[in-house]
Amino acid sequence: MTMKRSILALITVAVIGAGAPGLAEASDVAHGRKFGLGIMLGQPTALTIKYHFTPNHALTAAVGVGWWGGHNFHIHCDYGYHFDLTKQSGFDLRMYVGGGVKFFYYYWDYYNYYDRHWDHHGRAGIGIRVPVGISFNINKVPLEVFLEIVPGMAFLPWIGFFVDGAIGVRYYF
Numbered sequence: 001m002t003m004k005r006s007i008l009a010l011i012t013v014a015v016i017g018a019g020a021p022g023l024a025e026a027s028d029v030a031h032g033r034k035f036g037l038g039i040m041l042g043q044p045t046a047l048t049i050k051y052h053f054t055p056n057h058a059l060t061a062a063v064g065v066g067w068w069g070g071h072n073f074h075i076h077c078d079y080g081y082h083f084d085l086t087k088q089s090g091f092d093l094r095m096y097v098g099g100g101v102k103f104f105y106y107y108w109d110y111y112n113y114y115d116r117h118w119d120h121h122g123r124a125g126i127g128i129r130v131p132v133g134i135s136f137n138i139n140k141v142p143l144e145v146f147l148e149i150v151p152g153m154a155f156l157p158w159i160g161f162f163v164d165g166a167i168g169v170r171y172y173f
Contacts, residue, residue: 029092029137029144030055030082033172036144040168043067044074050144050170056082058096060131066104068162076102076164078131078150085134092137100129102152102164127154127162142172 029036030052040048046064053059061077078100085093106123133148150164 028139028142029172030058033142036142036170036172038144038168038170040064040146040166042166042168043164044076044166046074046166048168048170052082058082060098060100066164068164070106073105073107074102075104076100076129078129080131080133082135090139092139094135094137096131096133096135096148098131100131102127102129102154104154123157125154125156125158127152129164144170144172146170 034052036048036050036052038048040046040062044062044064044066046062048060048062050058050060058080059077060080061075063075064073066072066074078098080096080098082094082096085095087093104125104127106125129150129152131148131150133146135144135146137144145168147167148165152162152164154160154162
């Protein structure tokens with residue numbers, strides 16, 4: 001599936017969800033329903049979970065794959081502080097910032113930054129992440145559509161900067 005089709009599918013889910021009968025009250029995401037499960041497309045393309053332990057504080061994690069710098073397996077966990085940009089009867093628009101850690105394992109086509117060449121051997125690494133994003137919470141259904149950009153710094157197997165980013169959707173229970 002191409003990226004264009006994936007984004008179209010996410011928008012379709014959001015539009016269909018917005019027209020569903022009143023399953024959730026206004027601001028139900030992060031208030032009444034604290035646990036979200038979904039998918040994200042980008043770097044990484046992954047399954048994602050989010051748990052709001054208060055309406056403004058949440059932990060987010062993802063497990064998936066990426067391709068920037070080579071094919072890699074990706075796990076991350078982030079803390080995020082959320083604040084409202086606008087609250088409407090049909091949706092909430094929130095921004096979040098935070099920090100977290102990332103583990104990655106290059107299983108093919110790893111770019112060796114020290115020797116400046118492509119390697120075909122696996123390499124594991126860790127780094128820190130600083131997620132900045134916007135979430136669009138649809139209040140008729142407990143659905144969150146989000147877009148995030150995540151600059152960071154890898155410490156192993158090299159020291160270097162990276163930028164992750166994704167668009168995704170989570171359903172809240």
